[in-house]
Amino acid sequence: MSMKLFYTPTSPYARKVRVVAIEKGLKDKIELVIAPPAENPPELQKTNPLGAVPALQLENGESLYDSPVICAYLDSLSKDNPLYPSSGIEKFRAMRAEALANGIMESGVAIVYERRRTDTGISQKIVDKHLKAIDRAIPVLEAECPAFGEAVTIAQIAYATALGYISFRLPEISWETKAPKLAKWAETFSERPSMKETVPKDL
Ligand SMILES: N[C@@H](CCC(=O)N[C@@H](CS)C(=O)NCC(=O)O)C(=O)O
Known part of the structure; x- marks a missing residue:
């Protein structure tokens, strides 16, 4: 099972997360799922009670939101191309x-x-x-x-x-x-x- 990213192709917050995923070499580990918040997708709302994109479902079923949390998490998954200074x-x-x-x-x-x-x-x-x-x-x-x-x-x-x-x-x-x-x-x-x-x- 891979991670799942709920997103829309126009959300700038989701784009930030997608760019981070690509720059970190994690693209193949994330399944992209289009979830327009206005349509109240149940899977999105289960992943993020606020019903906003982006929302990331981890492999163990746990979820992460909002975009700065997801970006920092993805950055932590590999030491290559560190995006955040550590201290x-x-x-x-x-x-x-x-x-x-x-x-x-x-x-x-x-x-x-x-x-x-x-x-x-x-x-x-x-x-x-x-x-x-x-x-x-x-x-x-x-x-x-x-x-x-x-x-x-x-x-x-x-x-x-x-x-x-x-x-x-x-x-x-x-x-x-x-x-x-x-x-x-x-x-x-x-x-x-x-x-x-x-x-x-x-x-
Ligand atoms: N602070 C959030 C903002 C996320 C957000 O507002 N996303 C918009 C799409 S661009 C959304 O899902 N809006 C619909 C809603 O909140 O119901 C983040 O950084 O992820």
Whole structure:
């Protein structure tokens, strides 16, 4: 029995996990199962009571969520290509980077959900709040990216998948024009097989 990853092809959190799995050489150990949360798939809800993707079912039937927990677990499975520094302030900087990327994803997803609402009108106040958060986060990534080394890290994977989601769903934000160094780095990073294999697409 292999591990099972419940995911959707558009979830940026799930993409982060899938990129981690590929970069760690664990792809063949994980069965990918599409589980759109809106359809209330019982297997997903059994694996993650919150009903959100990504959720990972381990070989012993135990489950792990949410995405930072899954990424850290997958990283721990092999010593090759370590993605998280093991100690010191570096470890917490990596966790902070992942939190920042997750926040960008949350704001992006919130804007998309808000715009799709049909029950009441769109709350421009909510949309603006999330747009501003993304606007404040992008310069932080722009300032950090020149220090990225050759080795792939969780910060790079998290940033690349967060930015990929914004480009996919909210291209009008046009973060690339506001952060040229980041745009160049992201373009190069997007050539990695792990990124190419996980490009978001609607079902
Ligand atoms: N903090 C979670 C967020 C996961 C999340 O919000 N996933 C979205 C899809 S992009 C989802 O499943 N939403 C549906 C729901 O929560 O019911 C993580 O990092 O994994």
